Amino acid sequence: MSNPFFEPLADTGIPDFSAIRFEHYREAFDRGFAQQQDEIHAIASNPEAATFANTLEALENSGSLLTRVENVFWNLASSDTTAELQALECEISPQASAHRSAIYTNAQLYARVRTVRDAQESLSAEQEQLLEKTRRRFVRAGAELADTQRSRVSAITEQLAVLCTRFGQNVLRDNNAYALVLSHEEDLAGLPDYVIEMGRNDAGARDMTDACVFTLSRSSITPFLQYADNRALREEIYRAYSSCGTRNVDNRPLISEIVALRNERAQLLGFESHADFMLDHRMAKTPSAVRDLLDQVWQPCQEQVTSEATALAACAGLSSEEELAPWDWWYYTEKLRQERFDLDPDEMKQYFKLENVRDGVFEVANKLYGIVFRERSDLPVYHPDVQVYEATEADGTLIGYFLFDFYMRTSKRSGAWMSEFRAQSNNGKRVTPVIVNCCNFPKSDLCLLGVDEVRTLFHEFGHGLHGLLSNVRYASLGGTKVKQDFVELPSQIMEHWAMEPCVLRSYARHVQTDAPIPDALISKLKASEQFNQGFATTEYLAACYLDLAWHSDPKAEECDVDKFEARALKDIGMPSAIDPRYKSTYFQHIFSDDSYSAGYYVYIWAEVLDADGFEAFKEQGLFDQAMARAFRSQVLERGGTADPMSLYRAFRGRDPEVMPLLRNRGLL
Structure with missing residues (x-):
């Protein structure tokens, strides 16, 4: 053959x-x-x-x-x-x-x-x-460099490729090795029907009867931590998650080796640290600039998270917030959310059927940019779950193809991401792109999404639009091939449309009656948007500080991994009831390849841009065609063909401001 x-x-x-x-x-x-x-x-x-x-x-x-x-x-x-x-x-x-x-x-x-x-x-x-x-x-x-040094840099880069690959594979192996199997009804106390159904579906996929299975996938562990009344079980699954990369495999020696090699390479190339080396080719330029941004958000964030911890401790009947454990935060936050905003998770999910959310993001793209998506079931896919869509301009001109791979499986790494099977270019002839969005939603006959999963779908679709609408001559400059702290702008700005009332009314329809989401439920959702932002911001920023610590300390590789991590978190005054979003041993963004190393901060850097940029749309109209044309022509189509800040200025008319970010997160 x-x-x-x-x-x-x-x-x-x-x-x-x-x-x-x-x-x-x-x-x-x-x-x-x-x-x-x-x-x-x-x-x-x-x-x-x-x-x-x-x-x-x-x-x-x-x-x-x-x-x-x-x-x-x-x-x-x-x-x-x-x-x-x-x-x-x-x-x-x-x-x-x-x-x-x-x-x-x-x-x-x-x-x-x-x-x-x-x-x-x-x-x-x-x-x-x-x-x-x-x-x-x-x-x-x-x-x-001189020949000897150049050869050493090449050898280091080859070694890092092996080590980073092993790191990622180890995380997948450890994730797949764990399952919380529950067969007693009392163990399911507190779990909403949809969470129990998800657990039974996972058990069925493993040929287990009369059981519920919960895994370390975010879509599985998060609702379990939110709703399970059994504190011991919450602790068990949380500890399994937070010890990933140490249970069946040990990523700690790999971390030490990766950090040492990165530091050696940076110094050979004339940089003080790996962070200096990586940031030299980003918008931020220096570790101090990154730390300045993180510090601007961290201080007001800590005031907010202290207030949240006090409220949670009172809700839990504890004498002090210091008695809160990480496996308590999600649970009592959900109790408090329901008490304050009367938000029923089961009721909310009834309006977020996966197919409706997908069609909703298509509609947003159509209203903004005139794009039409048509399913093509006749085209090849790499897995039966994958759906293929043909994307065209309003006049029928082909733009490219968009593949959706929504569901979790043991053969897929965790998280969500965008990639491409073919990049766009205009070098001699027009080459249309083939884009893929991967998510990890629980598979069932009726897949209903939570609010965070809805935002994830919109987020990755924003990355997808960046690749799909690329209009450059050279493929290596197109789409998402931009500076790392600019790449999250198209994805994060897209998230804003997901929860806008007029957009919700168009795609959030009841799974049984097809009735649009009622205004009363939208009001509750909007009222709760800034709830728990102290926690969400703290766990994210802590991971940013941890990343920066690993890659800006020239002696980091000499330290015990657990002790180094503990010291880095102590240095920023990390609350005891909160862990960083990713601990070192399963921090794939920074250790499974180089691209996000010393760069996990890029989400908050880009949030300054997206929060400021979306205000322009709110000022002119969510679907204002002049604003949409400006964002498409100056950001989405341009890729890396110009300095990113100049592209942002061309769209916005000025430099970005940090205040919209603080307002959005309720941190003023």
């Missing part, structure tokens, strides 16, 4: 998943590596004078086969993995890293890039951006 990666790709850009066999990956990777090596050699040894076309564009166009197989392999390794794929992932990660290092430490090739830069060739703004991004990539790979 021929290898499908060697055959022409369908016009849609969607791979023929059914034709791909495991053995095809290794063969395609080997040929892809070899082909790009030949292409790089031809570019570097070209006897003609270096120009943008024969050097930068040629480099941009190289590696098409490798990109094609990587897009499939890495997506499936995250969303539908197997033991075989995981083993191959451990082989491919260092090879792919070595391959990239060989390109970006190639002295001949770098000399040509510098020649183009010095030649002052007449280039477009996008070409200037590609040139500078490429040059910086060479420098950050060690191209300007």
Whole structure:
């Protein structure tokens, strides 16, 4: 059988998943590596004078086969993995890293890039951006170092690829190894019907009868912690979650090794720490700038969380808030929420059927940008749960394809994310994108979402729009390929529409009667929006501080992981009843690859932008076409083709202000 990666790709850009066999990956990777090596050699040894076309564009166009197989392999390794794929992932990660290092430490090739830069060739703004991004990539790979140092940087990057892959696989393994199995009715006391049904569905998927199963997936553990009356069971599942990465596998040695290698690489490249190295290529620029932003929010946040803890302790009948444990916070918060706002979780979820929420986000995109989504059940998918939609402009012009992968399964890593099977570009011909959104909602015949899950769907769809509406010449500058602290703007601003009353009335319809959500329920929901924001902000910011501590302390690798984490949290005055959103041993954002390391702060940085930006829509109208055109043309379409702050200013007309964020979170 021929290898499908060697055959022409369908016009849609969607791979023929059914034709791909495991053995095809290794063969395609080997040929892809070899082909790009030949292409790089031809570019570097070209006897003609270096120009943008024969050097930068040629480099941009190289590696098409490798990109094609990587897009499939890495997506499936995250969303539908197997033991075989995981083993191959451990082989491919260092090879792919070595391959990239060989390109970006190639002295001949770098000399040509510098020649183009010095030649002052007449280039477009996008070409200037590609040139500078490429040059910086060479420098950050060690191209300007002496041979010995350059080789060491490459070796470190290869080692990190292996270690980070193992870290992520360990988290998945530990997550999958735990299940809270309940077979006695009294153990389910306090749980709403939908939570019990979710537990029974999970048990059924495991061929267990007369039982409920709860897992460490956020969609499972969160409602259990919110509603289960049995404190011992809440403690058990919470401790299982908070010890992930230490139970069946131990990620602590990996953390020490990752941190040490990152620090060594940063110092070889002339930076004081890994945080300095990573932030040099972000909007924030320095660790002190990040810490300044975190501190601005942390102080008012602590006043709020102290007030919340006092109220919870009173609700729980405790003599002091110091008696609250982390497995109590969710439970008594829910009690207090119901007491103050009379919000019934079962009643609320009846209005958030998954399919209706999906159609609601489609409608928002249509009203803002004129996009039309049409389901295409005739196109290939990598798993039966995946749905494919064709996206077109109002006039019928094809934009691209959008894949939704909503449900949790043991073959999928936790969390939610956006990725792509093909990136948009206009380099010679129009290439339409193929975008995928992955979530981890509980699968059932009738999937009803909680408010946080609704926001997650809107959030990831915002990332999806960033990739789908990309309109750039070069794929490496398109969509979400922007500075890390800008990438969350399109996703987080999209969340705002999810809970706007006029939007809720259009998609939040009762699962049985199809009646729109009543105004009284919307009022309760809006009244409760700032409730518990002290807790939510504290657990998030604590993870940001922890990330910054690991990557800005040059001696962090010398410390015991648990003691280092405890000290970092003590330094910020972390409340004892709250843990950081992610503890170190399962903090995949920062330890399963480099991209978010020293960068978990980006969500709050981008929230300054999205809160400020959404105020512009509220001032002009939620679906004001001039504002929508400005956001599409200056943010969504532009990708990384210009400085991100200049793009924001072009949309907003001024610099962002922090006050809207503080107002939204009730922290003023």
